[in-house]
Amino acid sequence: MRILLVSHGYPPRRSAGTENYTQDLARRLTEHGHRVRVFAAAKDIAQRHLSTEESERDGVGVLEVFNNLHLDTFRETWELPAVEELFARELAEHPPDLVHVQHLLYLSCGLPRLARERGIPVLFTLHDFWLQCPRLGQRVHG
Secondary structure: OEOOOOOEEEEEEOHHHHHHHHHHHHHHHHHHHEEEEEEEEEEEOOOOOOOOEEEEEEOOEEEEEOOOOOOOHHHHHHHOOHHHHHHHHHHOOOOOOOEEEOOOOOOOOOOOHHHHHHOOOOEEEEOOOOOOOOOOOOOOOO
């Protein structure tokens, strides 16, 4: 099966709970014979905002989108058309059988819709409360 994992970061550039889980999942799926790619956000102010970098890590193709938070509106914190265009291109160039979303922070909430519009099944693992909590999903009160 061709599986596209979507995450708000990927090691070694970002290494925390969801990112490490995504990397481990990618490795294990690959070990079971699946072809895995990762579409992830990254931050690097030395890179042009919304530019991309493709690499291969442990047999997994990784496309990182550099979101340096140069945003014009609050809405762009959850809906970023430029990232949706890059994701649509990823779906066209490397059509998956399944999109497994881990996290959409720094990407765009429209990504699952784009996959579904193309008839690609979407699985979404909820690692935290980001979709409902304005404090980065951590439910920490000010």
